[in-house]
Amino acid sequence: MGAAAIGMARQRNLFGVVLLSGIYSFLMATVMVVLDAVDVAMTEAAVGAGISTVLLFGAIHLTGGTESKPIHRPWLPLLVVAATGAMLVYGTLGLPAFSDPSAPIHQHVAPRYLTEGPVKTGVPNVVTAVLASYRGFDTLGETFVVFTAGIGVIALLGRRRPRRPLDKSGEEGKE
Amino acid sequence: MRLDIILRVLAKLLIPFALVFGLYVQFHGDFGPGGGFQAGVIVAAAVIFYALIYGLPAARRVVPTDLVQALMAVGVLLYAGVGVASILFGGNYLDYFVLGADPVSGQHRGIFWVEAGVLITVASVMLKIFYVFAGRRRDAEEPEQ
Numbered sequence: 001m002g003a004a005a006i007g008m009a010r011q012r013n014l015f016g017v018v019l020l021s022g023i024y025s026f027l028m029a030t031v032m033v034v035l036d037a038v039d040v041a042m043t044e045a046a047v048g049a050g051i052s053t054v055l056l057f058g059a060i061h062l063t064g065g066t067e068s069k070p071i072h073r074p075w076l077p078l079l080v081v082a083a084t085g086a087m088l089v090y091g092t093l094g095l096p097a098f099s100d101p102s103a104p105i106h107q108h109v110a111p112r113y114l115t116e117g118p119v120k121t122g123v124p125n126v127v128t129a130v131l132a133s134y135r136g137f138d139t140l141g142e143t144f145v146v147f148t149a150g151i152g153v154i155a156l157l158g159r160r161r162p163r164r165p166l167d168k169s170g171e172e173g174k175e
Numbered sequence: 176m177r178l179d180i181i182l183r184v185l186a187k188l189l190i191p192f193a194l195v196f197g198l199y200v201q202f203h204g205d206f207g208p209g210g211g212f213q214a215g216v217i218v219a220a221a222v223i224f225y226a227l228i229y230g231l232p233a234a235r236r237v238v239p240t241d242l243v244q245a246l247m248a249v250g251v252l253l254y255a256g257v258g259v260a261s262i263l264f265g266g267n268y269l270d271y272f273v274l275g276a277d278p279v280s281g282q283h284r285g286i287f288w289v290e291a292g293v294l295i296t297v298a299s300v301m302l303k304i305f306y307v308f309a310g311r312r313r314d315a316e317e318p319e320q
Contacts, residue, residue: 038208042200046216051301054223058308121271121282131210132286135230136269137290140254142212143296147251148301154244157307 001027012067018056025049039127179228186228193221201294205286208210211293218294219301231309240306250296257288 004024011017025048032041096103117129131139201214226234258269266273271285 039210039213042208042213043216044293046213046220050220051216051305053222053302054227055308058305062308064312102183117266120278121286123282123286125205125207128210128286128290132281133271136258136271136285136289139293140258140269142303143251143254143293147247147296150247153304153307154253157311 001031014060014065014067015057017067018053018060021056022053024051025052182228186224190221190225193217193224197221201290202246204290205283211290212297215294215297216289216301218298219305222302223305226305226309231271231306235306238302240303240310243306245301246295247303250294250299252292253295254289254292257285257292261285 001024004020004027008017008020008024011020025044028048029045030036030042032044080171100106113130113134117126117134118124121129121133123129123133197214197217200209200217201211204210204214222234222238225237250293257271257274261273262268264273269285269289271282272278273281274284275281
């Protein structure tokens, strides 16, 4: 995964970048499977590696396949990114150990979800129970986010052009 | 066009299975991994696959773009409508317990419709985004011909 990420940063050919990002997403999905988060892995494989690859290829076809040379040196952004990353890594040192059952996050509502969820909702998959029932408001918000994304794309690119060919060519000349 | 016969035959073989797998992911989400979001993406991917192999106009004949645009809103309204329905049945917003004869069946019903709303919105938004991108490309190519 690290190799794919470095390759993406160094490539100038956007075709290769999109392919590498698809590979990255598939590797991420396998990581999620290893972590037993099968629902997330499925989403990552379908969205990250599937749909977004196709959409990015579509975007490349519209814009052209090579990245232009940056006009400034990337040292300051690199410094900021490295500092932020170092701070985040430092922050993780204070977290409880990975999959520690006595960590605070596993003491709050998680036991209730795990013990009561299947009984109260009758849904054996706790992920679905939490997503659709306990966190129904959040999922409603997520659905609205997806909807808003679609609306945004329509507003930017999806305006219907006049049907008549004469008007159509004039309209496209302007854009 | 003659050269891609392998792709066309394979697409014909694969797309029905992809659609059925989408439905399986949707309705089996209660028991295994999956749910509305994943199923929506899989359904959209099947249609996008069809569009890639057979061309955008063919896909637009199968799934009209106006229908896709309308379904985007239908999914969200279905989700929000479940919340309104639970208010009408005397509960809180998105409180599924009141939707059935007993709480568990109410939960089942609520989750089912909510997931259906997610499926419809996600599938149609993904498809619409693809249509818009791909349609743009075709428009851009036309003046050169």
